[in-house]
Amino acid sequence: MPTLKAQPHSNFFVNGRRYGATADGLIENVHPHDIAALLNMGAVATAPWFEPVPPAPPPPAPPLPKPTIRLRAPKPYANFALSGGSRYSSDAQGFLDAEREHLDDLIKLGCRRA
Numbered sequence: 001m002p003t004l005k006a007q008p009h010s011n012f013f014v015n016g017r018r019y020g021a022t023a024d025g026l027i028e029n030v031h032p033h034d035i036a037a038l039l040n041m042g043a044v045a046t047a048p049w050f051e052p053v054p055p056a057p058p059p060p061a062p063p064l065p066k067p068t069i070r071l072r073a074p075k076p077y078a079n080f081a082l083s084g085g086s087r088y089s090s091d092a093q094g095f096l097d098a099e100r101e102h103l104d105d106l107i108k109l110g111c112r113r114a
Contacts, residue, residue, distance in 0.1 A: 002030050002032070002035060002045065003026055003027065003028050003029075003030070003046050004026070004027040004030055004035070004038055004039070004043040004044060004045055004046060005021075005025050005026055005027070005043065005044045005045075005046045006021045006025055006027055006038075006042060006043040006044070007021060007025060007042075008021055008022070008023050008024065008025045009021055009022075009023065010025075012027070012038055012041055012043070014034040014037045014038060014041075015031075015033065015034055015037070017031060017034060019034070019038065026046070027043060066099050066100070067099075067100060068097040068098060068099055068100075069097070069098055069099075069100060069103055069113070070095060070096075070097055070113075070114040071095070071096050071097075071098050071103075071106055071107075071111040071112065071113060071114055072090075072094055072095055072111060072112050072113070072114045073090035073094045073095070073096055073110070073111050074094075074110040074111070075090070075094060076090060076091070076092050076093060076094045077089065077090060077091075077092065078090045078094070078096075080096075080106060080109055080111075082102055082105050082106075083105070084102075086099075086102055088102070088106065095114055096111070098111075
């Protein structure tokens with residue numbers, strides 16, 4: 001319920017209800033249908049008359065990266081192009097990290113498990 005502010009100890013009659021301001025000038029527990037009428041009579045809104053919106057939940061966590069398997073290529077800096085469009089290159093030591101579904105294809109091309 002909202003709180004409005006008016007002259008201290010003032011009284012308002014709206015829709016069969018009596019609203020009295022406290023010594024501090026606060027009109028508490030105002031019915032939502034009476035807010036407009038009280039504002040027209042000179043009361044001032046001091047608190048929002050709606051429930052605060054809870055914060056949005058945090059976004060979902062990003063998906064975890066696919067697990068990779070370390071392979072040893074036949075030679076350093078070797079390049080492999082698989083039929084599905086995936087490409088792999090080995091580093092200076094001849095290692096590469098491949099996804100699990102490409103493991104069989106790379107082994108057929110001469111790579112072995114590290």
